[in-house]
Amino acid sequence: MSQQNLESLDVGAIREEFPILQREFNGEQLVYLDNAATTQTPDSVVDAMSDYYREFNANVHRGIHHLSQEASVAYEEAHDRVAEFIGASGGREEVIFTKNTTEAENLVAYSWGLNELGPGDEIVLTEMEHHASLVTWQQIGKRTGADVKYIRVTEDGRLDMDHARECITDDTAMLSAVHVSNTLGTVNPVSELVDIAHDHDALAFIDGAQAVPNRPVDVEAIDADFYAFSGHKMSGPTGIGALYGKRDLLEEMQPYLYGGGMIRKVTFEDSTWDDLPWKFEPGTPQIAEAVGLVAAIDWLEEIGMERIQAHEEEIARYAYDRLTAEPDVEVYGPEPGPERGGLVGFNLESVHAHDLASIMNDHAVAIRAGDHCTQPLHDKLGVAASARASFYVYNTKEEVDKLVDAIDDARQLFA
Ligand SMILES: Cc1ncc(COP(=O)(O)O)c(C=O)c1O
Structure with a gap:
């Protein structure tokens, strides 16, 4: 996928087809990063x-x-x-x-x-x-x-x-x-x-x-x-x-x-x-x-599955890079590339994933925390739960930035 084709994905226009993404909670616009659980539905559907x-x-x-x-x-x-x-x-x-x-x-x-x-x-x-x-x-x-x-x-x-x-x-x-x-x-x-x-x-x-x-x-x-x-x-x-x-x-x-x-x-x-x-x-x-x-x-x-894949991979790479740059964040799974899809599972040291998700929710950032229906895998990872941000065609890098800002907030609260 060339950069030019990638740029031609008009995320702003795509987002307009999802009125739910305009919702605000506590005065902040919803950042929906729980797409691996359920994606949002465009008006046409x-x-x-x-x-x-x-x-x-x-x-x-x-x-x-x-x-x-x-x-x-x-x-x-x-x-x-x-x-x-x-x-x-x-x-x-x-x-x-x-x-x-x-x-x-x-x-x-x-x-x-x-x-x-x-x-x-x-x-x-x-x-x-x-x-x-x-x-x-x-x-x-x-x-x-x-x-x-x-x-x-x-x-x-x-x-x-x-x-x-x-x-x-x-x-x-x-x-x-x-x-x-x-x-x-x-x-x-x-x-x-x-x-x-x-x-x-x-x-x-x-x-x-x-x-x-x-x-x-x-x-x-x-x-x-x-x-x-x-x-x-x-x-x-x-x-x-x-x-x-x-x-x-x-x-x-x-x-x-x-x-x-x-x-x-x-x-x-x-x-x-x-x-x-x-x-x-x-x-x-x-x-x-x-x-x-x-x-x-x-x-x-109509958007094109290749473009959707490329967009998700780009957002996931950005999220992976930002999260792995945090010294107290452990990220699970392979490095970005063809062997990683559009989601990032992670844990913040000393903050339980559920608390993290709750603090994110205060900032209208919707992520999932828990075992994601993979309990034996979590046992193997040695954790009871993890946080997961998962992306779709309407997500942006700015939304990833909000996720990382909320992690800062959680760190300060639990310090
Ligand atoms: C990899 C995988 N398999 C199966 C399922 C189950 O999907 P559903 O709840 O739609 O049956 C999920 C849902 O999260 C999933 O991520």
């Missing part, structure tokens, strides 16, 4: 959803009347749009709408894992997995007798790829790895991990919750068997996420939730299932949210 409710709200599954037809087409086509966005050439059959990334993990764990795994099988995770993946596969391991192994994280917050090659063996049935760590910011070499898994005839699930929002993702280039992400982390609505799966695998898998809308034929004795992806989408789905997700994808693509 809110408008698309309200147009749906105003103009064509109806249940889907192709009712006879006009409104149901329109809602059905919008909902079905949303699958195609998501498929196109993530490079799934199989189209809608390979995209299942879920509530979020967590539900996508559970879908595969229950639908595939419970049926396919048993004693002697291994599930390989990384030490930097989010609980969405870690807890889910841990429980499936307990229920099936499969062992769970963890690929080590190095001192500098990267995956130990030699250890990955040791961990993944012919007994491995499933590798589940996070694409971008929500705690360390590490961008993992997912294609390489998938290749290692495939060399041992294992399947690979990639958690893309922190990747799809801010970089171009091509699930076929990665060759992931499954790939998941959430709408609310990519300027879309809450309540919708997506699971990509290779068609032949999804065809073979049993549904995980049952009910209306996913069946072909039901008798008192038995039932058969509808085609993909409907087989995995029982009940009334997230119709307005699917419409909103399409609007979010349109909005992101």
Whole structure:
């Protein structure tokens, strides 16, 4: 990405599409740096959803009347749009709408894992997995007798790829790895991990919750068997996420939730299932949210995923440099560059992360403090909690300066 292209990203104009960013608290303008938890939603997404409710709200599954037809087409086509966005050439059959990334993990764990795994099988995770993946596969391991192994994280917050090659063996049935760590910011070499898994005839699930929002993702280039992400982390609505799966695998898998809308034929004795992806989408789905997700994808693509990535990397680099310049701040994860995404996890010596976040909040700076759903990783780091500033396309370096100023304030208060 050239500097010129970077400069052409008009953050001021982008911010105008987010009225929420104009809010003030205690007389100070909101600095929203909690994007890894949830991003803000531009007007175009809110408008698309309200147009749906105003103009064509109806249940889907192709009712006879006009409104149901329109809602059905919008909902079905949303699958195609998501498929196109993530490079799934199989189209809608390979995209299942879920509530979020967590539900996508559970879908595969229950639908595939419970049926396919048993004693002697291994599930390989990384030490930097989010609980969405870690807890889910841990429980499936307990229920099936499969062992769970963890690929080590190095001192500098990267995956130990030699250890990955040791961990993944012919007994491995499933590798589940996070694409971008929500705690360390590490961008993992997912294609390489998938290749290692495939060399041992294992399947690979990639958690893309922190990747799809801010970089171009091509699930076929990665060759992931499954790939998941959430709408609310990519300027879309809450309540919708997506699971990509290779068609032949999804065809073979049993549904995980049952009910209306996913069946072909039901008798008192038995039932058969509808085609993909409907087989995995029982009940009334997230119709307005699917419409909103399409609007979010349109909005992101209009800016360009490369530019979004470049912007985030630049802000993250600036934050990393400013924070590492503070002698009493410990920053986690790799140095800025292609192996770090747009977030910075850190701790200020002698101030608990929760106190720090609270002082930041006094200055209207919104960050997250806690274990970020990676408790075992925090145990490994030797801390109970960390503070995390995470950036998106609307953040500026001036906002990072406010974050650092608030750290000064915290230091003085606790001195
Ligand atoms: C890496 C990663 N995976 C999974 C999740 C879970 O996402 P959701 O809460 O949308 O299911 C998150 C959320 O923070 C995440 O950062």
